[in-house]
């Protein structure tokens with residue numbers, strides 16, 4: 001049926017397939033339903049452009065992937081993972097996939113538009129954020145990652161480049177091509193994928209087999225918390241190998257302006273052994289039934305003053 005789907009997608013004669021979804025009639029979209037505008041950015045296998053839906057004039061981001069390039073680079077798996085994961089996740093702080101379609105040359109993901117770009121740009125612009133701002137964004141991140149893990153998804157490449165900002169300045173986590181759907185044993189024993197050097201957890205560097213990869217997302221949160229406040233990641237060297245050495249030796253220092261609570265929060269996450277890492281109650285990956293909760297993270301004094309139940313309705317504090 002997949003082949004049929006693909007064939008049907010391409011045939012110009014197929015009448016608009018009515019797709020019944022939860023009682024709502026959503027007509028299958030095609031390229032013709034959108035006007036593609038300015039380029040927002042380029043990925044290794046994709047171009048992201050502004051897309052206006054002709055019928056509703058709603059503005060989205062269209063992530064367009066060239067099929068020939070994907071096949072040549074053997075990245076088909078990443079594309080289908082991104083599609084399946086995005087389709088499954090529905091959360092205010094995660095980029096929403098509204099439509100996915102294809103034509104002969106390309107695949108199209110119609111996504112929420114993150115009008116304020118990457119969190120990384122803002123961190124760089126201010127050389128680090130104030131503590132109230134960093135605290136707010138760490139709280140949004142923790143809610144988004146908790147939701148992902150509770151839905152059996154581990155991102156595996158969390159970093160400020162993949163944390164986008166909507167027009168309301170709330171976060172929109174993107175880039176799920178390298179995510180892992182827990183519980184689905186796709187037969188691949190080794191976790192072939194390892195994230196971005198500065199954010200890779202020590203256990204992933206030591207033993208990919210045994211690493212429970214949820215703990216790696218938490219490690220990345222610790223690195224991001226440090227970076228939001230310091231303006232740079234905790235483990236950064238002139239090359240990847242040196243960076244890995246710093247991670248394995250837990251070699252990092254705090255700049256003087258870090259508060260006691262911020263240092264304590266980050267120290268408790270950047271622990272080499274995931275069994276002693278804050279937020280990583282020990283669980284086996286193979287047991288997706290243990291629904292993780294991030295209460296140990298949320299209850300840390302660093303988050304004093306955060307109203308966890310009202311974050312997505314609140315106005316994020318001004319960056320400065």
Ligand SMILES: Nc1ncnc2c1ncn2[C@@H]1O[C@H](COP(=O)(O)OP(=O)(O)OP(=O)(O)O)[C@@H](O)[C@H]1O
Nearest residue numbers: 040041042043044045046048061111112113114175
């Ligand atoms: N929903 C979005 N709204 C606005 N900009 C986006 C959106 N998604 C991605 N972008 C921007 O488009 C650029 C390309 O993103 P994309 O996810 O296609 O590739 P990437 O993940 O950045 O690169 P790579 O594929 O090499 O990891 C990035 O700079 C990103 O900031």
Ligand SMILES: O=C(O)[C@@H]1CCC(=O)N(CCc2ccc(Cl)cc2)[C@H]1c1ccccc1Cl
Nearest residue numbers: 005006067070071076080083100101102107
């Ligand atoms: O998973 C799906 O929803 C469909 C299923 C039918 C289908 O043919 N595709 C495209 C599969 C595919 C993936 C990569 C390349 Cl390079 C070419 C085709 C999938 C698809 C369609 C549109 C956009 C993305 C994807 Cl993965």
